[in-house]
Amino acid sequence: MSARLQQHTTAPANLSLQLDGLFGPTGTTPDMQREACAHAAAHAVTLITGGPGTGKTTTVVKLLRLLQANASAPLHVVLTAPTGKAAARLSQTMAQARSLLPEQEAQVLPDTALTLHRWLLTDAAQAHSSNPPDVVVVDEASMIDLELMARLLQAVPLSARLILLGDKDQLASVEAGAVMAQLCQGHWLSSHTISLVHSHRFDATQGIGRWARAANRGDRAGLRALWEEAPQGCFASDAVVSRLSEPHSTHADTLQQIKRGWQAWLDELAEFQSASSHCSDASATALLQSFTRMGVLCAVREGRWGVQGFNRQLQHALGFADQSWFVGRPVMARRNDYALGLMNGDLGLCLPKMVEGTIRLRVAFADANGGVRWQVPGRLDDVDTVFAMTVHQSQGSEFEHVLLVLPDQPVPLLTRELIYTGMTRAKKRLCVWAPAPEWLMQAVEKQVQRSGGLD
Secondary structure: OHHHHOOOOOOOOOHHHHHHHHHOOOOOOOOHHHHHHHHHHHOOEEEEEEOOOOOHHHHHHHHHHHHHHOOOOOOOEEEEEOOHHHHHHHHHHHHHHHHOOOHHHHHOOOOOOEEHHHHHHHHHHHOOOOOOOOEEEEOOHHHOOHHHHHHHHHHOOOOOEEEEEEOOOOOOOOOOOOHHHHHHHOOOOHHHEEEEOOOOOOOOOOHHHHHHHHHHOOOHHHHHHHHHHOOEOOOOOOOOEEEEOOOOOOOHHHHHHHHHHOHHHHHHHHOOOOOOOOOOHHHHHHHHHHHOOEEEEEOOOOOOOOHHHHHHHHHHHOOOOOOOOOOOOEEEEOOOEOOOOEOOOOEEEEEEEEEOOEEEEEEEEEOOOOOEEEEOHHHOOOEEEOOEEEHHHHOOOOEEEEEEEOOOOOOOOOOHHHHHHHHOOEEEEEEEEOOOHHHHHHHOOOOOOOOOOOO
16 A cells, blocks of 8 residues: 555646536535545545445546546546445446436446456456556445455556545444554545545434434434434334334334335235246346335344344244245345355345246346346355344445344444444434343444554
């Protein structure tokens, strides 16, 4: 990284005028997206950090337009992210951005992102040879562990611009190293770090934004006040944020409320429950989208109120059979499987598919191009059922509605970063289930103490 920071990069001529064309004239309030774009245009390394909806990807699109406008030939741009989900979201965002641009500009912008592992395995070996990348953009960089960051830095040529996007306040990687947080906090990279603070998704003074802000600041008193004023019940009435404090032992009504949250998906799925029905690619895509409108996120994996126990209860409450594979079973890949084209974090649904004239169970996974890839269930030997998933597993995802389930006893994993990450997966509505609210208040005062390994 030190050698990369010393690289001389020439900023485009008339940079300020070109930025005016992309962002409009400067006003009295600093435009941090513009500042991030200006820095990245003039430096070899830029870290852009910010919460959900602060415009990190939008900034990168404008940066790529700026750099391409000043290049004599199409730039070789690599888009990548740590997980399949994050790469797919980045691909979708870039495709949406391209659709709004004039055709000539859109054609030279990339629209497909690879997982970091895939790029490092297949393309990075060519990075220093015949077609080195000019720009490498890495989304969800907070999920990158120390070993993967080291491999990334080795693979990116010194001549390329490196843009790291992420939220330094989210959970760090499961493996060693809180790398993104340490990079943002380190004095040697402080001048290369731009923080985007204005969220276009959340209003920091109300709703989900207010809860997330209190959690992220470790504001115990503020979070307590929000808890007391929130309506009781799972997605109670029309409230944006609601709470549950009932003991986990009295939860039958809550499970039925969760079922109602998935009712649209269950109604769509019912069409394919009969022995004669089979699912098309388009129907599988629609079912995947419908299922992921709601996320049930658990703080822990083990125990009745961890993912394992809660999945069993949800499977029963939703009316599914107690079988290994059944129509509607949602699964998530736990590791990369290059033979199958699956990445850690990829989510699929078990559905009936016509195969050579016979209806058979297959698992549909979304691909980066908006379609699906079908897999044989018997080949999926390392997947989790994910009616509920851990907060760690939810990183790189977003849901319209989120139920955040906290354990009924204090655990070391319950930290500020976990609470903040879980809350900010929700786009429209959030319900926090804390049978002992005091543990929630204590959790936001406790930050993860991990070294990024960069000292």
